[in-house]
Amino acid sequence: xxxxxxxxxxxxxxxxxxxxxxxxxxxxxxxxxxxxxxxxxxxxxxxxxxxxxxxxxxxxxxxxxxxxxxxxxxxxxxxxxxxxxxxxxxxxxxxxxxxxxxxxxxxxxxxxxxxxxxxxxxxxxxxxxxxxxxxxxxxxxxxxxxxxxxxxxxxxxxxxxxxxxxxxxxxxxxxxxxxxxxxxxxxxxxxxxxxxxxxxxxxxxxxxxxxxxxxxxxxxxxxxxxxxxxxxxxxxxxxxxxxxxxxxxxxxxxxxxxxxxxxxxxxxxxxxxxxxxxxxxxxxxxxxxxxxxxxxxxxxxxxxxxxxxxxxxxxxxxxxxxxxxxxxxxxxxxxxxxxxxxxxxxxxxxxxxxxxxxxxxxxxxxxxxxxxxxxxxxxxxxxxxxxxxxxxxxxxxxxxxxx
Numbered sequence: 286x287x288x289x290x291x292x293x294x295x296x297x298x299x300x301x302x303x304x305x306x307x308x309x310x311x312x313x314x315x316x317x318x319x320x321x322x323x324x325x326x327x328x329x330x331x332x333x334x335x336x337x338x339x340x341x342x343x344x345x346x347x348x349x350x351x352x353x354x355x356x357x358x359x360x361x362x363x364x365x366x367x368x369x370x371x372x373x374x375x376x377x378x379x380x381x382x383x384x385x386x387x388x389x390x391x392x393x394x395x396x397x398x399x400x401x402x403x404x405x406x407x408x409x410x411x412x413x414x415x416x417x418x419x420x421x422x423x424x425x426x427x428x429x430x431x432x433x434x435x436x437x438x439x440x441x442x443x444x445x446x447x448x449x450x451x452x453x454x455x456x457x458x459x460x461x462x463x464x465x466x467x468x469x470x471x472x473x474x475x476x477x478x479x480x481x482x483x484x485x486x487x488x489x490x491x492x493x494x495x496x497x498x499x500x501x502x503x504x505x506x507x508x509x510x511x512x513x514x515x516x517x518x519x520x521x522x523x524x525x526x527x528x529x530x531x532x533x534x535x536x537x538x539x540x541x542x543x544x545x546x547x548x549x550x551x552x553x554x555x556x557x558x559x560x561x562x563x564x565x566x567x568x569x570x571x572x573x574x575x576x577x578x579x580x581x582x583x584x585x586x587x588x589x590x591x592x593x594x595x596x597x598x599x600x601x602x603x604x605x606x607x608x609x610x611x612x613x614x615x616x617x618x619x620x621x622x623x624x625x626x627x628x629x630x631x632x633x634x635x636x637x638x639x640x641x642x643x644x645x646x647x648x649x650x651x652x653x654x655x656x657x658x659x660x661x662x663x664x665x666x667x668x669x670x671x672x673x674x675x676x677x678x679x680x681x682x683x684x685x686x687x688x
Contacts, residue, residue, distance in 0.1 A: 316678040318347060324674060325349040328667050331526055332360045332516065333658050334550045335672070337679045338558050340651025346550075347675070354517040354528055362551040365502050365515045366657050369544040369638035371553060373471040375503075376542035377427050377617035378560075379478045379489055381576050384423070388481050391427075394420030398480060401453045402473055407432065408441055408456035421461045426474040427616045428584045432457030434468035437603050465591050465614060475542020486540035498555055498566055503548035506536045515547065518640055518659035520602075526660060544639070550657050557646050557653035581634055581648050583613040583620055591619060602639065602662040618646075628677045630685055641668040645676055650685045 325333060332350030352360040383389050396403040402421060406414040425431040433454065436443040442455050454469055475486050482489050487505045495503045502511060512532050519528040537545055559565065564572035591612050612622045618636040621629045629635065633647040640660060646653040656672040
């Protein structure tokens with residue numbers, strides 16, 4: 286008997302080790318842990334964390350792989366990721382708090398408040414720089430219709446690198462309100478929050494959003510006591526994965542409302558849960574219900590969609606196609622506009638971070654999904670397919686989605 290026990294011990298330890306690396310905490314979302322584990326095991330992904338919350342606030346988590354690549358500690362929902370553009374939704378909430386307080390209007394011209402924004406010229410398709418007197422508004426910043434882009438969403442901007450540029454951002458691409466184009470608009474919305482509130486974004490978020498919600502692992506500058514919880518990140522190419530510096534070497538000099546936050550999956554799901562509950566949390570409201578509803582309503586002018594006039598294939602660090610051009614946009618995220626989408630129901634909101642993290646939030650059906658990996662380039666097929674597999678499990682398991 287002792288011999289049998291001694292023979293079984295190594296297998297027991299192996300089982301416990303593998304269980305730690307591929308973890309699951311259950312909710313009522315009826316997801317298939319085995320299917321997820323089989324997908325991860327067959328993939329080349331270094332690690333992944335995914336979770337969801339239902340209308341009853343029942344939360345589940347699935348975790349795969351290590352927190353630090355090639356080491357043994359299992360990643361969890363409490364580890365800290367670079368969330369990049371998932372920052373935008375938090376900045377939008379901050380801006381709407383100021384709108385609720387009457388400190389700024391959604392359609393108030395920002396030229397006097399933000400002259401450094403208003404002075405940025407437009408780079409025309411012919412390469413000419415022209416000034417515009419048309420005012421930019423907060424609504425345009427939050428909906429990406431103010432004219433700003435990114436190098437990876439505009440070949441025009443990617444090629445524009447003069448030595449004597451003196452403005453606070455690259456040129457705008459079109460007149461305010463002319464069309465939708467994904468870019469640095471939410472960074473400017475963050476600067477509006479700072480100027481109107483008189484606080485930097487780190488302080489404002491801690492006092493008004495992340496602090497009240499107990500999101501104590503969400504920071505622009507991660508406290509020293511938490512830095513060892515930051516996960517590995519890097520890039521994938523044809524030869525495999527290369528790792529970047531895991532721990533930031535310098536504090537952020539400016540706070541990017543468009544993409545500067547670090548945070549844990551658990552923190553972000555807490556944030557989405559609050560919005561599912563009409564802005565209510567245990568000790569109060571971060572937004573009033575009617576304001577939360579506005580986040581989920583199409584804010585684009587009639588006839589305008591996310592027809593972003595982008596290259597068919599993304600510019601580095603993006604691969605593959607961009608999001609569905611037929612969808613609309615709220616004050617924080619894209620909104621599913623189709624009755625025929627395979628997984629999400631019409632009206633569900635979604636967005637992502639450039640290191641292959643994603644979220645979906647369906648306020649009508651009371652469900653939110655988050656997915657985190659941590660590498661470039663964005664839109665990695667293997668990672669995106671994993672997210673969509675889990676998203677489909679969650680929605681179909683609760684009888685939600687388009688048939």
